[in-house]
Amino acid sequence: xxxxxxxxxxxxxxDPPLSxxxxxxxxxxxxxxxxxxxxxxxFLRAMSRGHLLGRRCPECRKVYLPPxxxxxxxxxxxxxxxxxxxxxxxxxxxxxxxxxxxxxxELPYVTASVLLDGADLxxxxxxxxxxxxxxxxxxxxxxxxxxxxxxxxxxxxxxxPSGEPDADxxxxxxxx
Amino acid sequence: xxxVAIVAFAQRPSVRNAxxxxxxxxxxxxxxxxxxxxxxxxxxxxxxxxxCDYLIGRPFSFVTALDAVGAWPPLCESHxxxxxxxxxxxxxxxxxxxxxxxxxVYAFGRSSLGSLPIILSQQLDPYTVAPLxxxxxxxxxxxxxxxxxxxxxxxxxxxxxxxxxxxAAEGNPNAQLxxxxxxxxxxxxxxxxxxxRVHDCPPISDGACAMVLATGERARAIASARGRAPAWxxxxxxxxxxQDLGSRDLTRAPSAKxxxxxxxxxxxxxxxxxxxxxxxxxxxxxxEAMGLGPQVAINPSGGALAANPMMVAGLxxxxxxxxxxxxxxxxxALAHATSGPCLQQNLVCVxxxx
Ligand SMILES: [Zn+2]
Numbered sequence: 001x002x003x004x005x006x007x008x009x010x011x012x013x014x015d016p017p018l019s020x021x022x023x024x025x026x027x028x029x030x031x032x033x034x035x036x037x038x039x040x041x042x043f044l045r046a047m048s049r050g051h052l053l054g055r056r057c058p059e060c061r062k063v064y065l066p067p068x069x070x071x072x073x074x075x076x077x078x079x080x081x082x083x084x085x086x087x088x089x090x091x092x093x094x095x096x097x098x099x100x101x102x103x104x105x106e107l108p109y110v111t112a113s114v115l116l117d118g119a120d121l122x123x124x125x126x127x128x129x130x131x132x133x134x135x136x137x138x139x140x141x142x143x144x145x146x147x148x149x150x151x152x153x154x155x156x157x158x159x160x161p162s163g164e165p166d167a168d169x170x171x172x173x174x175x176x
Numbered sequence: 177x178x179x180v181a182i183v184a185f186a187q188r189p190s191v192r193n194a195x196x197x198x199x200x201x202x203x204x205x206x207x208x209x210x211x212x213x214x215x216x217x218x219x220x221x222x223x224x225x226x227x228c229d230y231l232i233g234r235p236f237s238f239v240t241a242l243d244a245v246g247a248w249p250p251l252c253e254s255h256x257x258x259x260x261x262x263x264x265x266x267x268x269x270x271x272x273x274x275x276x277x278x279x280x281v282y283a284f285g286r287s288s289l290g291s292l293p294i295i296l297s298q299q300l301d302p303y304t305v306a307p308l309x310x311x312x313x314x315x316x317x318x319x320x321x322x323x324x325x326x327x328x329x330x331x332x333x334x335x336x337x338x339x340x341x342x343x344a345a346e347g348n349p350n351a352q353l354x355x356x357x358x359x360x361x362x363x364x365x366x367x368x369x370x371x372x373r374v375h376d377c378p379p380i381s382d383g384a385c386a387m388v389l390a391t392g393e394r395a396r397a398i399a400s401a402r403g404r405a406p407a408w409x410x411x412x413x414x415x416x417x418x419q420d421l422g423s424r425d426l427t428r429a430p431s432a433k434x435x436x437x438x439x440x441x442x443x444x445x446x447x448x449x450x451x452x453x454x455x456x457x458x459x460x461x462x463x464e465a466m467g468l469g470p471q472v473a474i475n476p477s478g479g480a481l482a483a484n485p486m487m488v489a490g491l492x493x494x495x496x497x498x499x500x501x502x503x504x505x506x507x508x509a510l511a512h513a514t515s516g517p518c519l520q521q522n523l524v525c526v527x528x529x530x
Contacts, residue, residue: 026307028298030291032233033288033290035197035286035289036197037198038197069203072242075206076207
């Protein structure tokens with residue numbers, strides 16, 4: 001097969017010659033309606049009343065917070081409401097030192113995985129009320145609720161040290 | 177080749193604005209399919225799912241959905257960012273290795289949460305097409321227009337497909353649109369995107385389905401214990417036409433033709449074909465491409481015009497065909513799934529009783 005020669009067109013000026021296009025702007029905006037599931041909706045509504053509502057797996061008896069409809073371990077629907085306490089134990093943590101776009105918190109700040117008393121799944125929260133270099137595994141913390149509650153995680157402003165002695169590592173070893 | 181059969185299939189009714197997140201949507205059908213096959217998740221040799229994060233605007237929703245399977249002890253698991261029919265293909269390939277003898281395939285889609293026709297525009301060429309935001313209905317209308325202009329079909333042909341599909345769906349409790357006015361009345365309606373009218377377009381559907389595959393003796397044992405015929409996969413093939421719409425003849429689907437040939441569709445007569453044609457003109461294109469004559473019953477379930485849960489509707493075609501093999505209503509059936517704009521990608525699977 002022979003390819004016919006391209007007819008000569010008007011000369012195009014490139015500066016620099018034939019430089020590749022390295023960037024194009026294609027703004028994309030897609031709008032979605034959020035529809036939390038049945039169990040997440042129950043959890044969020046409970047938060048707006050100042051309660052933490054988990055769900056228990058009927059097979060392995062673990063309590064999940066936030067609940068997501070099933071036990072990810074057993075693959076069965078969770079079936080029983082369990083109120084979880086707004087205090088718990090830090091299982092692992094992260095100190096953020098690096099500024100980033102959209103940052104609102106003052107650096108450095110601490111986020112941590114908190115194993116709430118009565119739950120079997122650690123949950124991420126902002127930790128305030130202590131110098132960042134004093135954060136540690138096993139530290140006991142309690143929730144500080146926001147002034148205005150709603151069906152949102154913002155109903156908990158942060159967790160703060162509760163002053164209790166550190167938890168026995170055996171009490172959270174399974175959740176690290 | 178390792179003989180693979182579909183031994184169980186479960187689906188939930190398609191609805192708009194389903195209550196429940198993806199886990200809550202898919203867990204009941206997974207449980208139903210596994211119970212129907214007498215299997216536990218921990219016994220599965222392979223698990224593969226089909227879904228698309230763009231539908232709900234949240235990354236890695238397929239990882240979240242794994243909570244519905246039960247992931248302890250660890251599963252051997254994979255995922256396609258496509259319709260579940262393509263996950264079915266992956267599972268079939270995985271079973272060809274011969275070291276495992278069962279697989280679970282599932283799919284879920286919540287099309288209600290965003291503007292679906294616009295979301296689908298983001299699967300197009302990102303430099304020259306997607307920035308124009310051509311919505312999926314407009315692209316299907318372009319294809320329909322080409323059929324009309326080429327003298328290959330009429331608006332009445334489109335309406336007949338829509339009417340037949342939705343009347344067939346009257347017998348399908350999982351379908352969403354289950355009745356139709358007659359063709360004359362349909363043709364009296366105004367166009368939505370000329371030449372397409374509302375009846376030529378699929379509903380917005382949320383849904384989920386799940387399927388269990390098994391090989392050889394295992395498939396025979398599972399099926400016979402439940403008094404059903406295994407739906408053996410006689411052939412499966414997936415072909416793709418160019419992505420650039422301008423380089424295709426939109427009135428033809430050469431990839432569907434090739435996939436049907438490679439899947440062995442024409443080796444023996446077919447009793448029925450479940451075609452994944454979300455827009456009525458697309459059924460006409462597929463029937464011609466695959467050489468499906470009047471003796472082949474098309475979409476006895478109602479097809480995607482009756483319920484079109486994105487990422488689910490293709491696997492549902494395979495499942496609907498399998499159910500008809502299971503209970504003896506069909507001896508040999510073709511199932512088809514599509515992906516991409518204007519029937520760009522086509523998967524064909526031939527199922528048979530033996
Ligand atoms: Zn469990």
